């Protein structure tokens with residue numbers, strides 16, 4: 001046997017020629033000279049087969065990934081190591097250097113290429129919507145029968161921002177193009193309905209309250225006849241806040257804590273803490289126009305009762321002994337409130 005290319009005899013033959021001649025012709029890797037990547041100039045999302053994906057990846061990383069994706073290594077290569085470098089940027093073109101080292105038929109082979117990666121800048125649909133101030137939903141933050149408190153707005157906005165930040169990782173329309181401060185409350189415009197619903201869910205967990213959705217037809221797709229809707233979601237925070245006094249089932253209660261699951265109240269008759277369901281909201285009546293908290297002095301104490309003096313006319317009032325009252329001693333002043341002429345300890 002001899003090699004028809006170089007005439008060498010007694011040598012290992014591959015594909016009809018000697019190993020030396022084979023390795024001389026051998027191509028370790030294939031990579032196009034010019035590679036083009038289309039990315040969104042706002043979010044760096046990459047356009048691939050009609051789909052935008054992988055946003056917020058640094059441009060260098062996009063170039064390296066484009067090189068990697070376009071490299072084909074010969075099946076004969078073993079232990080291959082590939083080094084990628086960006087030599088320089090010329091406008092939107094990255095001049096790159098690719099070096100591959102591998103073992104082929106027991107010999108070390110080194111091969112270098114200098115491909116160009118051209119970046120085409122475009123704008124992805126989500127970013128164009130965002131730039132145009134597009135929104136799918138409006139959250140109307142209100143309070144039932146009262147004005148929102150400043151602190152409620154601060155907490156609500158923290159929840160809104162935190163939720164949208166989190167949502168943004170999977171929903172690029174999780175943004176607020178506009179906030180409208182109105183006399184009756186604040187309107188938060190939200191890019192996507194999905195993220196708006198998430199925000200409302202979290203606000204409700206914190207504050208409780210009731211929600212109402214009203215879709216409004218914005219336009220109609222003439223070809224399909226399908227309507228494009230925007231959804232207004234009104235979140236109405238409860239009429240009462242912590243420490244307010246309420247009437248419920250003929251009893252007098254003080255609001256202790258409110259969240260999305262329940263309304264926790266203290267029964268002023270016996271100081272028991274109970275949790276009311278949200279479906280009972282309408283039967284809870286807020287007591288307005290209170291004269292306020294007064295001080296009353298304790299004049300006597302027995303195992304069954306505590307006697308105090310009415311702060312208005314100093315007439316003695318006997319209160320049934322409870323766990324809370326047991327801790328109070330004669331001569332002490334305690335906070336009381338008068339509701340419908342009756343005195344309650346708070």
Ligand SMILES: [Zn+2]
Pocket residue numbers: 003004005006007008017018019020021022
């Ligand atoms: Zn040969």
Ligand SMILES: [Zn+2]
Pocket residue numbers: 040041042043044045123124125126127128
């Ligand atoms: Zn984008």
